[in-house]
Amino acid sequence: MEENLSLHERSWWGFRSINFLSDDYLYEDLISQIFLRLPVKSLLRFRSISKSIYHMIENPNFIRMHTFQSRKRVIFRHRHLDELVEKDFEDFFTSHSEDELPLDGSLSKYTGIPVLKFPVSGFDIDIVGSCNGILCLFGSRTGISLWNPSIKRKLTLPYYPSWLDTNKSCKTAVGFGYEQITHDYKVLTITSPVSRQDTQSRHSILVYSTNLGSWNEIAPPRTCFTHVISRACFIHGALHWVVKHYQDQSDKTGHLFILTFDLSTRVFGKILLPEPNYETRHLAIINGSLAVISTQNELNLIRVNERVQ
Structure with a gap:
């Protein structure tokens, strides 16, 4: 039937x-x-x-x-290297249910699991966010797309305008989430200078609304930061990034903290990292709570903040 x-x-x-x-x-x-x-x-x-x-x-x-x-699924990103010719091959992705996870590292467990075919092509296509089964895809040449792999539907966002477009030394970070009050999927881009010596240039921040179908520029946060370190993590209605700020050109280390953006109120916030924060470059969601992943002497340390609501 x-x-x-x-x-x-x-x-x-x-x-x-x-x-x-x-x-x-x-x-x-x-x-x-x-x-x-x-x-x-x-x-x-x-x-x-x-x-x-x-x-x-x-x-x-x-x-x-x-x-x-619905049954939860996990997407794995595969990156491999041909050691004979020292050449990187294009990454590929596979989608797994929770009982298919090859946690023992056995390649035999991937038998019969097809490669996830993106609706856009490019050497640097990446998944920069996911929400309610929808993936946010980003590539330097293809731009930003929202894709639902379950029903094979794709929405290509119009090119995001920026006054920094002509500056090749800038980098764009992308965040994706869902605003429950208006039932609106939103994409936020933060374009920042790559050089840590450039502590004076302002950031270009844009928000795309699927309800409105357009981009809008918003004022950067009052909290100063130099550039974004981590991928965006969406939890409790807000986007979170690990960012680093250098006080001036003489500052060689800088300091890290978490920058937040509430999709409903459109207000930025700041969360201090737990001490010692070592070198924190990743955020994750564990059992509905925000977690930070730090590295010290090749040892990964995961800490979960259950108080973030």
């Missing part, structure tokens, strides 16, 4: 669903609970059953609940 839905079956589902949704809330809730357990491909087909079913499936709350109930 999932693969080929006959006309009789379509009529039965359509008739019953219309009656259920219009006559009794109990039936409406029952239908919703049934549909929450269906795969995405089936839901896309069932949208044509009736207007009631269509609006239920397209409802942001239904999409959010379906995402939370």
Whole structure:
């Protein structure tokens, strides 16, 4: 029934669903609970059953609940080197369910797991964020795209404007998250000078709203920082980055802290790193809490901040 839905079956589902949704809330809730357990491909087909079913499936709350109930998947990035010719090959990605994780390092566990094919091509395409099953892809030549691999849909964002575009010594960091109040997916870019000696140039910060379909420039944070160190980490409605700030050109070490941006209030914030912070270059989410990953003498130290809400 999932693969080929006959006309009789379509009529039965359509008739019953219309009656259920219009006559009794109990039936409406029952239908919703049934549909929450269906795969995405089936839901896309069932949208044509009736207007009631269509609006239920397209409802942001239904999409959010379906995402939370769906089987979680983990994406691995593979990077390999041909030692004979000392040449890097193009990275590739694979998607795994939690019971497919090859934690023992055995290559045999990858048998039958296809390579994740991105809808855009480029030597430097990378996943810079993910939220509710949607991946944010970024490449220096292809720009920014939002892609849902479950339904094979892609949204290519318009080129992000910046007054720093002509400066080749700048670098752009990208963050991606979901704003629950307005049901809006947002992308934030921070363009900063690469050189740590350039402590005077301001940052160019832009926010893209999928609801509005456009970029808007916002004022940089009052908290000074030189450049972004880590990838963005989205948790509790806010984006988080590890950033470094140099006081002046004589400052050889600089200091690290976490820069935050609340997608609802559009306000930047600052979180001090736990001491000793060593060399912190990565953030992660562990059991719903923000975690920092530091390195000291080739030893990785992971600390979880359960108080960040």
